[in-house]
Amino acid sequence: MTDSPSPQPDLAADVSTEDSSRIQEPRLWRGDGWTARVIKNEDDDGWAVAMVKDGEPEPALVGPWTMGRDKKNPKPLDTAAFHTLVKTASEFVRRHEQQLHATLHQRITVTAGAGRITVSLDIVPDEDHPHALLSAHDEAGEPLAQVRVAPSFKLSRSSAVAWVDNAFAKPADRADR
Incomplete structure (x- = not known):
């Protein structure tokens, strides 16, 4: 062999x-x-x-x-400049994506009669039918309510408390919110 x-x-x-x-x-x-x-x-x-x-x-x-x-x-x-540019551009894109995510997905925890409730606003940027979903979950993460609202709905501590206090009834679509 x-x-x-x-x-x-x-x-x-x-x-x-x-x-x-x-x-x-x-x-x-x-x-x-x-x-x-x-x-x-x-x-x-x-x-x-x-x-x-x-x-x-x-x-x-x-x-x-x-x-x-x-x-x-x-x-x-050159190589060093290109790698620096890639790092800078990647960080810029990542920050932009994080900012967009924070804009489209908001969350506030409020205290109501039943305990702590987390209210979330998730904006769906659909070109034809943009909307948002307002939802509430209890401390254990169990869903309590969900309603469709205008994408311009402003989630704040006061709007979240008002929604919970109003037994999760759909908030009125108001331009001044």
Whole structure:
């Protein structure tokens, strides 16, 4: 029995689609799910960098970019700058998503005759029929009531107490709430 060398894997065939779509040019970098493009700043003589998340039509973040040594052209992108831009853009998107979630899902706990009741407002941003669901749960998490309200309903401590005190009757749709 002779020891024949085991066949070497074809490394070129093993390149992932992520690696094959990676671009590293002075004004355009793509990788890690993001594209950084250095663009002319229309507001002045400087440059900006736009960070676009893969699959998204618009930039998630656009910010100023450094001028090069010649004071006319932009500084070229490099690995460190790209990684910093990806981190910054990812954090920006995450904060935006958290803010949107907080806007669409609100919760207040109030004390009523029966004990502590958690009142939630969940806005459904449907393009055709936007609405919100106002719900109440007891301390054990058991549902007490749920009603559909206008997406403009303002959940506050006073509106939650009023809803509980009114035996969970649907609040009137009022523009001044």
